[in-house]
Amino acid sequence: MEVNSSKVEHIPVLARTLVEQVNLPRDGVMVDATIGQGGHSLLFGRTLGPNGVIFALDVDKKSIQGAQIRLKDLECKVIFIYGNFSQIGELVREHKVEKVDFILADLGLCSGQLADTEIGLSFQTDMPLDMRIDKSIKSGAADIVNKADQKSLADLIYKFGQERASRRIARFIVRERQDRPITTTGQLAAIVSRALARPGRKRKSRIHPATRTFQALRIAVNNEIQNLERLLASASALLAQKGRIAVISYHSIEDRLVKNNFKANEQAGIYKIITKKPIVPSREEIGENQRARSAKLRIAERQ
Ligand SMILES: C[S@@+](CC[C@H](N)C(=O)[O-])C[C@H]1O[C@@H](n2cnc3c(N)ncnc32)[C@H](O)[C@@H]1O
Missing domain, CATH: 3.40.50.150 (Vaccinia Virus protein VP39)
Structure with missing residues (x-):
């Protein structure tokens, strides 16, 4: 819808x-x-x-x-x-x-805008991974996630998302995209959640595990x-x-x-x-x- x-x-x-x-x-x-x-x-x-x-x-x-x-x-x-x-x-x-x-x-x-499927920002609803608020911008989030090298991805997620597990998340992203491109917000949110999951341990944070990664990508995409x-x-x-x-x-x-x-x-x-x-x-x-x-x-x- x-x-x-x-x-x-x-x-x-x-x-x-x-x-x-x-x-x-x-x-x-x-x-x-x-x-x-x-x-x-x-x-x-x-x-x-x-x-x-x-x-x-x-x-x-x-x-x-x-x-x-x-x-x-x-x-x-x-x-x-x-x-x-x-x-x-x-x-x-x-x-x-x-x-x-x-x-x-x-x-x-x-x-x-968070709910807008054309902008593609929500990790709660599955939508095309884009994040461009201004559609005149050339590259969206899917370009970054599928093309950036692992270190640049980790740096970006750390710098703009203040995410301590940035390196692990970047590693999971790069591994996943070798099988198939990451094209939706749901796909990316699931990858980040898997990267942050600690079997047997309950998450302390109340925010969704993908919050910081999504914030980082949004900041980067929209300059x-x-x-x-x-x-x-x-x-x-x-x-x-x-x-x-x-x-x-x-x-x-x-x-x-x-x-x-x-x-x-x-x-x-x-x-x-x-x-x-x-x-x-x-x-x-x-x-x-x-x-x-x-x-x-x-x-x-x-x-
Ligand atoms: C939090 S909303 C503003 C809400 C507004 N104060 C109101 O009461 O309805 C932020 C808005 O800023 C726009 N925006 C984000 N970056 C912008 C930029 N660099 N230049 C102009 N508008 C921008 C977004 O598209 C969004 O509509």
């Missing part, structure tokens, strides 16, 4: 906190660098008047289509851009806008680290004085990048860090939205 990503509801993470922390003027200009299903932008958009503008970026065309419907009644102008936030500066300046009041990046995936580095590097030039940048990240590699970028910019007198410690969702929010459990929000203000 095909699942359409825009049909699965995505609950915006830390939404109330964000609106409290970022006061946009009614004619403010914001960039939602990850529009997704438009949940955050809907809240901010309601505070904007007819001269306010939201630039709504996403690399997933289906997300843009979903957000277009969700945001259609806003009074402010919403400019949808199918593009990568790594090019945030160029994409916004193409519209003759030099400075913005707010940049929001809610990293990772929408709930619907997530490089994209975030570029976004962070170009954000300060785009922010107006007193403008704010807010980033919600979902794993420690991303959070460290954000933290270090904000710190370096503060030392250079460019940013003032608003969140000395990252803001995390309350227990109630996590109870209502499991996706929020690993979220960390950091905010900085342009000086």
